[in-house]
Amino acid sequence: METLVRVTDLSRRFGSHLALSGVNLCLERGEVLGLLGPNGAGKTTCLRLLGGMLAPDGGRIEIQGIDLARRPLEAKRHLGYLPERPPLYPELRVDEYLTFCARLHRLPRRRIGEAIEEAKHRCGLEDAGRRLIAKLSKGFRQRLGIAQAILHKPALLILDEPTEGLDPFQMRELRGLIRELAHDCGIILSSHLLPEVQAVCDRVAILYQGQIRFDDYLPAEQPVYGWRIRLGPPSSVAQVADLPGVAGALALGDDRYRVMLADDATSADLARVILLAGLELRELIPDRSDLERVFFDLIGVEEAA
Amino acid sequence: MIGVLAGREIRSGLVTPLPWILLGAGQIVLAWIFLQVIETFSGLGADERVASLTQELALNLFGFAAVIAMLAAPLLAMRMLSGEFRDGSFDLIGAAPLRIVEMVLGKFLGLIALITPLCLLPALNLLLLADVAGLDAGQIAAATLGLWLAAILFCAIGLYASSLTAQPGAAVLIAFGILLLFSIIGRAESFAVQTLSLFGWLSWNEHLFWFLLGAVRLSDLAYFILFTGLFLALTHRRLANRRLQ
Numbered sequence: 001m002e003t004l005v006r007v008t009d010l011s012r013r014f015g016s017h018l019a020l021s022g023v024n025l026c027l028e029r030g031e032v033l034g035l036l037g038p039n040g041a042g043k044t045t046c047l048r049l050l051g052g053m054l055a056p057d058g059g060r061i062e063i064q065g066i067d068l069a070r071r072p073l074e075a076k077r078h079l080g081y082l083p084e085r086p087p088l089y090p091e092l093r094v095d096e097y098l099t100f101c102a103r104l105h106r107l108p109r110r111r112i113g114e115a116i117e118e119a120k121h122r123c124g125l126e127d128a129g130r131r132l133i134a135k136l137s138k139g140f141r142q143r144l145g146i147a148q149a150i151l152h153k154p155a156l157l158i159l160d161e162p163t164e165g166l167d168p169f170q171m172r173e174l175r176g177l178i179r180e181l182a183h184d185c186g187i188i189l190s191s192h193l194l195p196e197v198q199a200v201c202d203r204v205a206i207l208y209q210g211q212i213r214f215d216d217y218l219p220a221e222q223p224v225y226g227w228r229i230r231l232g233p234p235s236s237v238a239q240v241a242d243l244p245g246v247a248g249a250l251a252l253g254d255d256r257y258r259v260m261l262a263d264d265a266t267s268a269d270l271a272r273v274i275l276l277a278g279l280e281l282r283e284l285i286p287d288r289s290d291l292e293r294v295f296f297d298l299i300g301v302e303e304a305a
Numbered sequence: 306m307i308g309v310l311a312g313r314e315i316r317s318g319l320v321t322p323l324p325w326i327l328l329g330a331g332q333i334v335l336a337w338i339f340l341q342v343i344e345t346f347s348g349l350g351a352d353e354r355v356a357s358l359t360q361e362l363a364l365n366l367f368g369f370a371a372v373i374a375m376l377a378a379p380l381l382a383m384r385m386l387s388g389e390f391r392d393g394s395f396d397l398i399g400a401a402p403l404r405i406v407e408m409v410l411g412k413f414l415g416l417i418a419l420i421t422p423l424c425l426l427p428a429l430n431l432l433l434l435a436d437v438a439g440l441d442a443g444q445i446a447a448a449t450l451g452l453w454l455a456a457i458l459f460c461a462i463g464l465y466a467s468s469l470t471a472q473p474g475a476a477v478l479i480a481f482g483i484l485l486l487f488s489i490i491g492r493a494e495s496f497a498v499q500t501l502s503l504f505g506w507l508s509w510n511e512h513l514f515w516f517l518l519g520a521v522r523l524s525d526l527a528y529f530i531l532f533t534g535l536f537l538a539l540t541h542r543r544l545a546n547r548r549l550q
Contacts, residue, residue, distance in 0.1 A: 014550075051400045055548040076402040087397035089313070091320050103309040104401040148397070 002029045003065075004078075004156050004186040005050070010059035012045055019045045020210045023059070027186045029155070032178060034201035035190040036295065041207040043190040044084055047160045050188065051081040063156055077105070080154035080185075084161055086145025090134035094125060094144060097133060098151060105152035119147040122177060138165040146174070150181060157181060159189040163196055175200045198291050206295060214294055226287040227259045227267060228252070232280030243273045258287060306403055310411025311418065314385060318419045323384075327377045331370070331423050332430075338369050339430050358434075359441040363517045366427045367448040371513055374423055374456040375488070379480030381419050382463030383473035385412045386540075390471035405544045409464070409537055416460045424453040444519035451516020454529040455509055459484060461536035468543040 007025040011018070020042045027033050037043050048054045050061060052072050061068040066075040089097060098119065102112040120126050123143040128136070136144065142165050149157060162178075163171050178187060178200050191197050197204055198218065206214040229240070233255050240249040240257050245265035250258045261270060267284060274281045318324050342365050346358055356364075389395035398408055428449045434440055466480035467473075491508030505511050509532075512525040 051396070053396060053399045053548065073402045073404065076400060079400060081396070081400035083393055083396040083400075085393035087392075087394040089317055089394055091317050092313075096316065100309065100313050101397065104306075104398065104403065106306075106402065 003027070004029050004063065005188070006060075006062045007050070008060045008062075010046070010049060010056050010061065012049060012054065012057050018210055020049070020056075023207075023210075023212055025205060025212070025215070027156070027188060029184075029186050030182055031203060032182050032187045032189070032201045034197035034204045035188060035207060036192065036194065036197055036204055036291075037190075037207035038192065042210040043192075043207055044160055045210075046207065047081075047158050047188065047190055048083075051079065051083075051158055052076055053081075053083075078155040080149035080152065080157045082145045082149040082157075082159045082162060084164075086141050087148070088133050088141055088144060090132070092133055093129070094120075094131055094133060094136075095129040097144070098147060101148040101151055107152055115151055115153075119151045122150065122180075123147040124173065139167060139170050142166055143170070146177070153185070155185050157185055157187045159187065161191055162189055163191065163193065171196070194292050194295060204291060218291065227261065227270060228283070228285045228287050229257050229259055229270070229274070229281065230283035231255045231257070231274070232282055235279055239277065239279065243270075243277055245269050245273060256283075306407045307411045307414060310398070310403075310408065311414035314412060314415025315418050317384075318381070318415065321384075323380060324419050324422075327373075327380065328422055328426070331373045331377070331426055334373060335366060335370060335426055335430055338365055342366065343434075357441070358438055359444050360518070362427075362431060362440070363444055363448045363519070366430065367452050367517050368513075370424070370427045370452055371455050371510075374420060374452065375459050375484050376481075377423055378416070378420060378456060378459035379463040379466060379477045379484070382416055382460060382467045382480065383476045384467075385416060385464060386467040386544075387470055387473040387476035388467075391473065405541055408544060409541050413460065413464055413537060416464060417457055420456050420460055421453065424449065424456050427452065441519065447519045447521050448517045450521065451513050451525070454516070454526070454533075455513050458509060458529050458533050458536075461533040461540075462487075465536040465540045465543070468540045468547075 003026060005025065005027040007023060010023040010025075011021045013019060023042075023046060025033070035043050035046060045054065049056050050068075052068055052075070055069065061075075063075040063078050066078075068075040089100075092100070095116065098116045099112060102115055107115055120129065123146050125140070125143055125147055128140060128144075133141070133144065142162070146159070146162060149159065159178075163174060166174060175196075178189070181187060182202075189197075189201070201218060203217050204214065205212050231240075235255050235257075237249050237251040237257060240246060240259060245262050246259055247262045248260040252258055259270065261267075267286070271281060271284060339362070342361050346354065346361055386395070428445055431440060431445055462483050463476075463480045466483065467476045469479055470476050487507065487509050489508070491502075491505045491511050506528070509529075512528045515522050515525050
């Protein structure tokens, strides 16, 4: 695999506030990296640095081996960037806007029409070419923002919260599009939606207080980490923990518990022992979201559910 | 690249009402002044006239057109950088493979193209007199050139103010502030007794005056080019610094 982006020891401060420090990242071609973090963790700052919109205080960014600070023009040719707010001109029509973007990225004149048609097709904008951008709905604006980022087939695609403002159906389409685009480029996307990242990314980096706290590949098969149950009142964590076949239990409040089973026990056994113990079983859900666990473990806050 | 950026600015400008409103309002004001000058001039006897009709028209019509351009340039410029910072669309050209100098020149050329029709308005008004009065074409050409150079300087100042803030309203006020300073700075002359007047030299109206009289002097050309270049350089500097802030 080919390394598209190499970020070494990146740091950035705004006045006395240290927004990013000591960030190291690597992205291979064909990989989708999800940048996760709570609000204010430095996700957007990190992406703006990668997009060349901000200059770092320290560290290096290389895009396909080209140093972004020293040779910005060459490095930016390989870059497609969708900021938090899609950078649109409301007074233009969709086709005019995309033509302008194609020229900005120095596409040869004869390829512009073809590239625009392809980008519009990929983002579901085929019928919107003559529409005024000011009249587009939020979802369509987001799609147009994505279309301008992929227009010139960049090697590196940076998407800052791309699913913002999309309906669930469009979100699913976008997931498909991201997977499709990842065949021939590398993608870095930021989000605060854990399931979104889990669904689409090969790798996740969690940013917290300006530092990368976690950076690893997501397993294709998500193992079941435990079970979540809800019982009828009254119940206590001691009652649940004492059930046969239960290795551990954690109270989540409101008669909800997270239960770890012993190696040989199954969910059917759990349901049976709960009923036998005279407790009322109202919910039994597999707890698959290991990313969520990692996220909250790192940030040190247990969810309030 | 400069052409692509300028083309986009012109296209965006033409589909928004602002340039048309400025052009329409400008024409109404100029037509009024035009009428007044003609009225006064034709009412005077041959021995009462102190200046030729061309001179009367150049000083009044073009002088007022310069004031209109001074009001128009910051309004046209506010959208170009300040409005883009606010709407986030500046990120589009920020992430594109463009040099900052290309960004500045592209925006600047777009701005010039939008303000040029306003500079041609007085000359177009004078076309009405082409058959009935023998006007001095050379003087009108010089006055038009002077007005255009002054408008370019106002554009450069407007663009610089636009690069300073993400609030278009504040950008317009800053530009008006700078322009007002450059307009009245010549009056400081009367405070101090000196023959070599620096303050007088700094104000744009002193230089435009010579153009309106029909004299294209190198020193006046140099003044407009120098200060236009200065404010463009400041805009460049400002955009370069934005990445560091």
